[in-house]
Amino acid sequence: MKRIVSIVIILAAAVASAADVLYVQSLKAKVMASPGFKSEVKAAVERGTELAVMGKEGDWFHVTTPSGNEGWVNRLTVSENPPLGTVKPVEKNTAAVEDQSRRRASAMTSAAAARGLAEKDRKRLSQLGLADYDSLKALEGFSGSISGDDVEKFVNTGE
Amino acid sequence: MNRLKKIGVILAGLLLIAATIDAGSARGRAHDTKQWITEDDVQAEIEVGREVAARIIGTYTLYKNDELTRYVNLVGKSLARSANRPELMFTFGVLDTPEINAFAAPGGYVFITKGAIDVMANEAELAGVLGHEIIHITQRHIVRELDIKATSKEASAGVGRLLGGSTDVVKVAFTKAVDQAVNILLERGYQKGDEFEADTLGTVLSASMNYDPHALAVYLDHIAKAKEAETATLKKLHPGFDERLQRIGNTITRDGLEGGKYADWKIRFEKYAKRKG
Numbered sequence: 001m002k003r004i005v006s007i008v009i010i011l012a013a014a015v016a017s018a019a020d021v022l023y024v025q026s027l028k029a030k031v032m033a034s035p036g037f038k039s040e041v042k043a044a045v046e047r048g049t050e051l052a053v054m055g056k057e058g059d060w061f062h063v064t065t066p067s068g069n070e071g072w073v074n075r076l077t078v079s080e081n082p083p084l085g086t087v088k089p090v091e092k093n094t095a096a097v098e099d100q101s102r103r104r105a106s107a108m109t110s111a112a113a114a115r116g117l118a119e120k121d122r123k124r125l126s127q128l129g130l131a132d133y134d135s136l137k138a139l140e141g142f143s144g145s146i147s148g149d150d151v152e153k154f155v156n157t158g159e
Numbered sequence: 160m161n162r163l164k165k166i167g168v169i170l171a172g173l174l175l176i177a178a179t180i181d182a183g184s185a186r187g188r189a190h191d192t193k194q195w196i197t198e199d200d201v202q203a204e205i206e207v208g209r210e211v212a213a214r215i216i217g218t219y220t221l222y223k224n225d226e227l228t229r230y231v232n233l234v235g236k237s238l239a240r241s242a243n244r245p246e247l248m249f250t251f252g253v254l255d256t257p258e259i260n261a262f263a264a265p266g267g268y269v270f271i272t273k274g275a276i277d278v279m280a281n282e283a284e285l286a287g288v289l290g291h292e293i294i295h296i297t298q299r300h301i302v303r304e305l306d307i308k309a310t311s312k313e314a315s316a317g318v319g320r321l322l323g324g325s326t327d328v329v330k331v332a333f334t335k336a337v338d339q340a341v342n343i344l345l346e347r348g349y350q351k352g353d354e355f356e357a358d359t360l361g362t363v364l365s366a367s368m369n370y371d372p373h374a375l376a377v378y379l380d381h382i383a384k385a386k387e388a389e390t391a392t393l394k395k396l397h398p399g400f401d402e403r404l405q406r407i408g409n410t411i412t413r414d415g416l417e418g419g420k421y422a423d424w425k426i427r428f429e430k431y432a433k434r435k436g
Contacts, residue, residue: 025243037366038415047245058413059363074414076297076360076367077243084246087201089209121334122213131217136209139221143232143250151240154233155368158427 022061022078024049029078031071035060042071048083089140196299199309201246201266204302208266210337211344212250215262215270218345219254222273228253230431234282235269235289241367244297251289259382260393262344263292265302274389276432278381282424285432286368287375290361298360300353301340348396358403359410371421372411376404 024045033040035057045051045065051073055062060072125131153159222228228251235251247267254260257274264270269292271285279285295301302308343349349357358375366372379400382390397403411417 025245027240027245036413036415037419038417059360074363074367076363077241079243081196084196084198084201086248087198087205087246088248089205090202125214125217129217131210131213132220133213135216135221136213139216139228139252140250142225142228143252144248146229146232146236148240151233151236155237158424 020053022051022053022063022073022080023082024051024073024077025079025083026077029073031063031065031069031073032060033071035062035072037074039072043067043069045073050082051078197309198246200307203309204299204307205247205266207305207307207333207336207340208264208268210333211264211340212252212268212270214337214341215254215264215268215344216252219256219258219270219272222253222255224253227276227431231271231276231285231289234285235293238286238290238364238368239267239293242293242297242364247296249293249296257389258392259385259389260396261288261292263295264344265296265299265307265340267296269293269296278385279378279428279432280381280423280425281374282428283365283370283374283421284378284381284423285428286365286370287361287378290365290370291357291375292361293364294357294360295349295353298353298356300349300357301343304343304350305336305339307336344396345392351398354398355403355406358407362407362410363414363416366416366419366421369419369421371423372407372416372419374423376407379404 024047027047028044029049030037030041031043031045033042043065049065051061051063051065053061053063054070057072059075061075061078062070063073064070122131122133126133231253232251236249239247239249244267249267249269251269251271253276254270254272256272257277258272259274259278261269261271261275269289271288271292275288276285279288348354362372362375365374382393383400
């Protein structure tokens with residue numbers, strides 16, 4: 001009897017705790033004293049920080065940080081899954097392609113297959129002027145050459 | 160009696176678990192962050208988004224100006240790092256058309272027209288528009304609507320059909336998702352609620368980088384006064400300005416964005432955006 005009660009309580013607690021955690025996704029997130037940016041900033045938490053959720057009001061979550069700070073974060077900065085590493089397009093993701101044979105059937109294999117299959121269509125679309133893959137590739141290269149340090153410098157020095 | 164007690168406890172326990180699950184999922188729905196995604200889901204999103212981006216460039220052509228493109232990328236990337244999709248490599252491009260508009264393709268591809276930049280007065284307005292587009296991506300508006308993900312329990316669900324299917328099925332599902340996304344961006348427009356969310360969260364995003372939160376509203380005012388030929392598509396694809404302005408205003412008040420120390424970076428904007436050639 002006691003065993004059944006214990007199992008029920010453990011299961012309920014596990015489900016409850018799974019739903020009550022958020023992770024910081026933005027570079028930094030401000031933890032405010034009340035739901036709004038006008039209130040006092042109680043803490044700034046880094047990307048990946050796990051926050052215990054106690055409630056919600058509008059776009060704001062009432063949370064506790066690992067160091068025990070209690071406050072409010074905007075939903076813009078958090079989500080329920082831990083932050084993923086940078087995901088690149090398949091053709092740029094050499095390591096992932098090499099690893100492909102060992103992976104389960106995935107979007108990567110599917111998308112790669114789709115790309116291979118779509119080569120004729122791509123050529124046709126390009127010839128008709130309906131798509132421009134070369135310009136896209138050049139833009140990706142140009143944009144990708146702008147580093148995190150460049151962005152940091154732009155934000156901090158205005159250059 | 161003992162057996163009845165046991166059954167009662169088990170039933171009560173099951174009810175407790177069911178209630179907990181329901182409360183949890185209700186919180187999840189309220190969160191609007193319930194978007195547990197895997198690396199494979201993101202990969203699928205990017206591949207569809209790249210095709211959509213190529214179609215957008217094919218439709219409009221890129222504006223060839225490295226200084227302006229770099230500047231737009233710096234403003235956009237500085238905003239994107241404050242949002243909740245760190246796994247995406249955001250790419251920003253300028254489209255060579257006098258038409259006033261901006262587009263966001265899944266996976267992190269954002270385009271703004273030269274016509275839109277030309278009606279702007281400062282960087283805060285640019286940040287307002289880029290913030291709006293970034294939110295379409297971070298909130299996965301098209302991805303959710305078209306159910307673009309790596310795996311799906313529903314065999315018929317969007318790109319989920321890519322998995323385990325024949326090569327023809329892969330091709331059909333992939334092409335269909337791309338066509339539908341292009342249709343949303345160029346013909347039908349986002350769902351109204353998604354546009355409002357992009358306005359309000361985009362305003363919060365740009366304000367979080369110390370840009371004037373009123374700038375998006377000012378930009379909408381510029382559009383209202385622009386030539387009909389340059390704004391016809393944008394007006395067709397978006398909700399009415401009055402409703403958008405009201406919701407942006409409500410967000411500024413509700414989230415305490417009024418009265419902060421904001422900058423418009425007008426001089427820096429003019430250096431890059433108003434230069435000819």
